[in-house]
Amino acid sequence: MTTGEHPLPEAAPAPPPAEVLADVVGVLGDVLRIDAARIDPRQTFRSLGMDSLLTVELVAVVNARHGTAILPTDLYDHPTPESFAAQVAAELHRTAAPRPRPGRRPAQAPPAAAESGPPASPPAGEIAEVLREQLAAVLGCDVWEIGPAADFTGLNVDSVLGAEFVATLNRTFGLRERAVVLYDHPDLAALSEHVAGLLRTAPRPPAAPGARELDVLLDAVRDDRLTVDEALVLLSRHG
Numbered sequence: 001m002t003t004g005e006h007p008l009p010e011a012a013p014a015p016p017p018a019e020v021l022a023d024v025v026g027v028l029g030d031v032l033r034i035d036a037a038r039i040d041p042r043q044t045f046r047s048l049g050m051d052s053l054l055t056v057e058l059v060a061v062v063n064a065r066h067g068t069a070i071l072p073t074d075l076y077d078h079p080t081p082e083s084f085a086a087q088v089a090a091e092l093h094r095t096a097a098p099r100p101r102p103g104r105r106p107a108q109a110p111p112a113a114a115e116s117g118p119p120a121s122p123p124a125g126e127i128a129e130v131l132r133e134q135l136a137a138v139l140g141c142d143v144w145e146i147g148p149a150a151d152f153t154g155l156n157v158d159s160v161l162g163a164e165f166v167a168t169l170n171r172t173f174g175l176r177e178r179a180v181v182l183y184d185h186p187d188l189a190a191l192s193e194h195v196a197g198l199l200r201t202a203p204r205p206p207a208a209p210g211a212r213e214l215d216v217l218l219d220a221v222r223d224d225r226l227t228v229d230e231a232l233v234l235l236s237r238h239g
Helices: 018-032 052-066 072-076 081-094 124-139 159-173 188-201 211-222 228-237
Strands: none
Touching: 018 052, 018 081, 052 072, 052 081, 052 159, 072 081, 124 159, 124 188, 159 188
16 A cells, blocks of 8 residues: 555445344344334444343343354344344354254154144143253253252252243243243242243134244254254144
8 A cells, every 4th residue: 555545444244134133123122021113223232221131031032043052242242233133144154054963863743733623731741841851951961850840049040041041931832931930930840830821821823833933943853952842832832
């Protein structure tokens, strides 16, 4: 470069795909309990009122939805919904061709839906088994190390692990519980009864999931992000 020349301006980062940005903003709206349409994707998370617990919840839900492995601390480098969505899109691009995982059990086809009306909500015992598997995955232990009425405090479930666990619970059962639900229902038995009660009183969707939703569900099973049991529970929730 000769004297007096000005350096070329840096290229602006490419905007994230619209569908990824819309999904991130939608999750953020759920986490903040506000209408997603009110969120400016270029506004910082800090100005939106995000604290550390909400950040963990946001990242856990996004990871559960997309199969990514983003860390809550990554939001320091991506402080707006727009830049965070760009990171999610980059992660999805890098993992577009997932490798088969060793020891994966073959997925079983879900049973045919009954023709005599919508299925009943799963009982608390069945829900407890699903929650045990999810909690074991979050804690990185064997499911048999967790008793059916295990106390969350005794298992050292802190706020970060609790937010991740509740985000997985919400994804599986189609709920919108906050991480503080673990304080009101402090063990697996109480939480299972609470979830069963919510499912009994929740309005059922009028139609079965479409082809896109089924494809997403099957992909999650193949990629080992959902167990077959969790997939069956999701199918039963959607009729």
